[in-house]
Each structure stands twice: as structure tokens, then as C-alpha cells.
Amino acid sequence: MTTTREPQRADVRRWRRYLAEERAEAALYTQLAARRDGEEREILLDLANAEGRHAAHWVQLLGDQIGRERPPSMRSRLLIALARRFGSVFVLALAQRAEARSEYAGDSHATPAMAADERIHEEVIRSLAMRGRAKMSGTFRAAVFGMNDGLVSNLALVMGIGASGLGTSAVLLTGIAGLLAGALSMGAGEYVSVRSQRELLEASTPSPQAHAAVGDLDVNANELALVYRARGMSAEEAQEKAEQRLADYNPTVPPRRIAPHSLEEVGSAWQAAISSFAFFSSGAVIPVLPYALGLTGLTAVLLAAGLVGLALVATGAAVGVLSGAPPMRRALRQLLIGWGAAGVTYLLGLAFGTTVG
Known part of the structure; x- marks a missing residue:
């Protein structure tokens, strides 16, 4: 106004x-x-x-x-x-x-x-x-979860081993082993998960053989109505749909697939596996860097925790932005969870080292 x-x-x-x-x-x-x-x-x-x-x-x-x-x-x-x-x-x-x-x-x-x-x-x-x-959900999920798992799990592993009193070379070797084992496990698990999901969706796609058989159906018996009833229609709706389908049947027109969009959202199994492997590795290498540079003791621990903290804030903020939620809240949550898990293993490493000593 x-x-x-x-x-x-x-x-x-x-x-x-x-x-x-x-x-x-x-x-x-x-x-x-x-x-x-x-x-x-x-x-x-x-x-x-x-x-x-x-x-x-x-x-x-x-x-x-x-x-x-x-x-x-x-x-x-x-x-x-x-x-x-x-x-x-x-x-x-x-x-x-x-x-x-x-x-x-x-x-x-x-x-x-x-x-x-x-x-x-x-x-x-x-x-x-x-x-x-929807288009990026499969790959993005693998990327974010892969990197986050790499950051948290390898930071916890490195801090726990480092706190126990083992030398720098032992901590570095443990961190590299954790990186490879975790990345291979994440990649293989993501491949199996996405591949299985795609197979389940593909199993729900109408059979071309069923489409070819429509033209030979008995119009009076109309077995096609059973298909639509099995898909959740009432008997009346299924009968009407089947009669219309038979009337419009054209053997040269292929059946319409019902799950292509779902398959697109799931994404490629290989793409998800490679993304998961790569992002887990990129996350898991960060806590190893201070030891690879020859740092030892508390200096290496604090630098590893700081570098991982920055990465956790970045991944948490990215998830927040993509989901339309406040990015800093998601970043802080990611940071607290990661540092909390690493802190527990560090304390256990200190206790274990003291006991052994």
C-alpha cells in the first residue's frame, strides 16, 4: 500500500x-x-x-x-x-x-x-x-558419509594409538592401515548397498514378456485385471483399467517402465563405491598428516584434531546448506560428534598406555 x-x-x-x-x-x-x-x-x-x-x-x-x-x-x-x-x-x-x-x-x-x-x-x-x-543424493550421500567416516574413525584410531605411547612410525603405519581398510570396506559396502537397491527396483519393472502376452488374453476372462488388483486397485478399478488397456493395446509400443526415476535417484553402484572410497581416503588421510610430517606427541595430536575439526565443520556446513537447514548448526553438531568420539579413544589410549607402563 x-x-x-x-x-x-x-x-x-x-x-x-x-x-x-x-x-x-x-x-x-x-x-x-x-x-x-x-x-x-x-x-x-x-x-x-x-x-x-x-x-x-x-x-x-x-x-x-x-x-x-x-x-x-x-x-x-x-x-x-x-x-x-x-x-x-x-x-x-x-x-x-x-x-x-x-x-x-x-x-x-x-x-x-x-x-x-x-x-x-x-x-x-x-x-x-x-x-x-534427488539427482545427486546417491553420490552425495556416499561422499559425505565416506569423508565423515574417514575423518572420525581414523582420527579416533590415530589418537588412541598415539596416546598409548607408541612411536611415530607405529602411529603412522596404523593410520595408513586404517585408511586402506576403511576405504576398501566403505567402497565395497556402498557398491553392494546401491547395487542391491537397484536390483530391487528393477525387479518391480513390468516384464516385456507380459506386455507381449496382452494381445492373446481372453477378453472375457481378462487375467490382466488381476495384475492391476495386485498393484493395489479395487476390483472395479482393475476391471475398468484392464478393459481400457486391452482396447488400446498396440504390440509395437513398448510398456512404460514404472521405476526409471527411482533408479536415477539411487545412482550408479560403481559411482557410489568409487566416491565412497575416494572421500573416505581423503578424510582418513587428514589425521595422519602430522605424523607423516614427523611431528610427535601432543603437538601431533592437537594438529590432527584441529585439521579434522576444520574438515568436519566444512562437511557439516555443506550438508546444512544442501538440506536448507542452518549450516553452522549442522557444522557444530558434526564437530562435536567427531571430537567426542576421538576424545573417548584418546582417553582409552592414555589409560591403556599407563596400564602397560
Whole structure:
């Protein structure tokens, strides 16, 4: 709604900020659209147009007090830069969080339609991000869990052995052995898990042989209705579906597969296994580095814990961003869990070393 009184300085500052952010969001969605095609591109361009309408509202309110164009927030500028260079699902996840922070619902100078738009925009971006999350879920899961397991398990192993009083060479050898054993185990386990899941989904795909037999079915007996009843339809629905299927049957048209999207979401077993192996190794090598550099004692332990802590914060924040949750909360949780597990083994190593001594 427009105002008839002279706007206060605080109002003008706020409207200028809103204008800068709306223009930045329009630029963000335009940049994201440039890296996409088809329906996603159209959706993102429509979002950019909507943000342009919102910007026009603040331009009208500001009138001759619009002043020099104000730069958007650092967060918005970073998002635009990331969208221009990458255009990934992480950018969409960050944009989703930005839409959720809209202040329009509590601002009388923003129209109810604008506040509603921002809430709907959050859901649109959530849905677009969901597509990307689904495509990368298998590999990303293997990568994050692989690296996290490598970080925590090998840090716990190295700190426990180091606290027991063994020499640097023994700790280094133990860490390398833990890296190889864990990476091979993670890779093999991920391959078996994903491969088994794919086989279960493939087993749910209609048989081509069954499709070929449809043309020879007895219309009166109509065994095809049993198939649809087995899939959960009522007897009446199954009969109607079967009769329609028989009437429209064309032997030259292959059956429609029911599980291709699920298979895409599961991903490749080899890809998941290789990602798991690689990321476990990249995580597990970090706590070994201080000992590989010849450091010993408490210095090596503290440096290993510090390096692993930084990596845990990074992986936790990445998971938080992708899931649309507060990244620092996820990072802190990851850090506390990792350091907690390593701290327990370190104390056990100290106790074991004292007992042996």
C-alpha cells in the first residue's frame, strides 16, 4: 500500500534495502536460468520477473528519494557470483533460505500479495532444489558419509594409538592401515548397498514378456485385471483399467517402465563405491598428516584434531546448506560428534598406555 505522509528516514533506508535485495534476487534467478533450459529456465525467469515487480513497488514508494542505487547484502552478491559460476543445487538451497527470511509479512508498506509471493517463491525454489537433491543424493550421500567416516574413525584410531605411547612410525603405519581398510570396506559396502537397491527396483519393472502376452488374453476372462488388483486397485478399478488397456493395446509400443526415476535417484553402484572410497581416503588421510610430517606427541595430536575439526565443520556446513537447514548448526553438531568420539579413544589410549607402563 502507498503512504500519504512524508516517509520517515528509517522507512526510506528500509525501502532502499528492499529495492537492492529485490534487484539482486532478480539477477540471481536470471543467472540461474542462464545455466538451465526447458521448464526450469522458464520457472526461474518467471521468478526474476516477479522480483522485478516487487522492485517496482519500492521504486514507486521511494519516488524522488530513491537516491543512488544501494548495493545488495554481501550474501546476495555471493549468491549471484556462485550462480554465475556454478548454478548448482547448493545455490538453490541458499536461495531457498534467503526467500524464507523475507520481512514483508511484518511490514505494512509491503502488499499482502508481495508477502504471499515470497512464501510461494520459497516453495518454488525448494521444489527446484529437490530435483537437484534427488539427482545427486546417491553420490552425495556416499561422499559425505565416506569423508565423515574417514575423518572420525581414523582420527579416533590415530589418537588412541598415539596416546598409548607408541612411536611415530607405529602411529603412522596404523593410520595408513586404517585408511586402506576403511576405504576398501566403505567402497565395497556402498557398491553392494546401491547395487542391491537397484536390483530391487528393477525387479518391480513390468516384464516385456507380459506386455507381449496382452494381445492373446481372453477378453472375457481378462487375467490382466488381476495384475492391476495386485498393484493395489479395487476390483472395479482393475476391471475398468484392464478393459481400457486391452482396447488400446498396440504390440509395437513398448510398456512404460514404472521405476526409471527411482533408479536415477539411487545412482550408479560403481559411482557410489568409487566416491565412497575416494572421500573416505581423503578424510582418513587428514589425521595422519602430522605424523607423516614427523611431528610427535601432543603437538601431533592437537594438529590432527584441529585439521579434522576444520574438515568436519566444512562437511557439516555443506550438508546444512544442501538440506536448507542452518549450516553452522549442522557444522557444530558434526564437530562435536567427531571430537567426542576421538576424545573417548584418546582417553582409552592414555589409560591403556599407563596400564602397560
